[in-house]
Amino acid sequence: MSAMATASMQRRLRPPTTLLGWIGVAILGVLAVLAILFVVRFWDGLIQLGEWFIFFAATRPYIILGFAVPIGFGALCGVMCERSGVVNIGIEGMMLTAAFVGFLFGAYLHEPLGHVPAAIVGVGFAILAATLLSTLHAWLAITVKADQIISGTVINILALGGTAYFNQLLVSTAGVSGARTLPRNVLSLPPEVYQVPVIGPVLNAVFGQGPIQMGLIFAVIFLQVMLFRSRWGLRTRAVGEHPKAADTVGIDVIRVRYRNVILGGVFAGLAGAYLTLESVGSFQDGMTAGIGFIALAAMIFGRWSPIGAFIAALIFGAARTLGQAVQISAPPGELGQAIASWPAQWFGMFPYILTIIVLAGVVGRAVAPAADGIPYDKESRS
């Protein structure tokens, strides 16, 4: 395995040897020339547009962070799993289930409990639901040694069908009204703090919003430190890169993987809970609409590190904010006019296309943990 990885890394600097390789190089060359021509032609416009967007974003960072929260938490789930060597494409399904379960408890309990306790209980059950699914994934991937892509697909199918089924039975037919959302500004900083130029809006984006949004920042920092500075992190990475070696020095590979995948479900649960209990307070069938897959993209784009994934989530959130911003008011200049006429779908595609480019290794290469996706078999000789 490692020999193959080294070979592919060396290959990236050599000229292509096959027809396909040349086709790829030719396509890339054409794209590069077009990109350079574009930048040269529209240099002033790009600067103007950049200034406009920085101004727009600086006054509304909470929107960007708001988009980034479910993506970021989903990506943290991916980091937890894949760093220990388990691929998880079921994040989408875990999120959707958590969103629904959280909503269900929030909606049913806000009468008897009052709305803040109901929302908190809802978040708890959302996390529990996602954790149950991640336990299923862990069992299938680690103990049964089923194909991890299939396991993730099963979770996505079950989540989509299951939430729609119970949504119809327990919410639509039963005529249950929406859940209440979590309170904002829980730290209750004085409003003057948010008036401070530059820092104020950023502080508002972090502390002035709901608790889950605030939690993301701490989760990212905590996980980044833990992953690279703690015994747990070292073990996790060892298990993800070379489980056999980790096993030899006495690390229980199976246990580390189980723990990481199950705990990863907590983050997917928070992502789902954010959607229903902090962001909108209602549930629609299939409401995650691919956020779990964007989270996967953010994890790859961020090179499997918590901070990287968070930055990627912010970039994806910014792209979506830009897509909305140009609909509200057209940016200045010729280029601004052009961008204002771009359909929203183009902005929506941005994360996916960026990730494909990164995966193709055109702009910096994304390399997954070496043992990612390989079930660990203690007795195998490889």
Next chain:
Amino acid sequence: MTSETGPGQGGMSLNPTSLLGTDRGLGRQFTSTVVAILLGLIVGALLIWLSSALSEDGFQLDLPLAAYLSLLQGSLGNERGWANTFNAATPLILTGLSVAFGFRAGLFNIGAQGQFFLGAFGAAILGTTVGIPFPLHVIWTLVGGFLFGAFWGFIPGLLKAWRGAHEVVVTIMLNSVAALSLNWLAGVVFRDPAATFPRTSDVEGSALLPILLEGTRMHAGILIAVGAALAVWFLLFKTTLGFEIRTVGANPSAARYAGIRPARITVLTMSLAGGLAGTAGAIEILGITKNYPAEYNTTYGFDGIAVALLGRAHPFGVVGAALLFAVLRAGSGAMQRETGIPVDIISIVQGAIILFVAAEMVIRRFLPGGRRATGGAAAAPSAA
């Protein structure tokens, strides 16, 4: 199937060929498949029974049976039901073949969904050309749909072969790119101005698939789908190329030593797989929807994964699995009308069946003589 399958489950990364089972014979595979289906149906029945507690009469033990009976009645009880079943089976067979074909080369084509969309859109556009006579127009449109889908499969194939980008992630991303870009193309660029909701114009009558059963909507797509299954079977098991594809799937390094170029096979397999899913989309347009709606809400591509898994990546198994899922799908509407059980129970049953297929080692434990089959020895017969 005994001699054709038998790839090892060695410690390679994501190895979908492990699904094809070990060379333990068709009988055992068949048994465990039937067990998985039954367990899936039992899960569905339990869920229906539990949700009957919500009704005024409380728990009803006979509700699951009533639901399944009305489902069967809806899909197989009359001519219209049969027509709906075959119409639903058609795209499922083709997307199932698409995923199964990838499995054979060791590739996991999660992108059947996006390739389906591309093929559907291609057919919807080509179908609007005026002035081509009937059979020619259908063929031209279907070929167009195949090529559109093949293009969407070619991209991940190329990126895998040339850059080593994992096809699973690339196809997941391309699914979303397809849905979003076609939403824009069909809803804005090619939008039919006369239509009330965003969609493309209706295809010409000369591009529509002929109706097989008078008085129903059953179109000729099922013949194409079964023909495609035969063609894929022939290609995989009776030609040199098929042998090369299966060799790459079983062991890429061995294939390389045998003079097969895995990169070439990867690109070719992904393109053909994309073409199969694209054809499914094209048939769906020419037989059912007649235009591409901007919010095209279908899961045929994703269901193809389930079909391929249940069909053990064998073309004939795919046809059987697709027919089973089509029966569930075609009858689900009648079930909801008569018993009030939401149609989504079908997705749960499908998911549960695949769960039990994936967890087959656990099932084997409960089969006679199966305890031996668990553990490393049976899982890696050719690892040495």
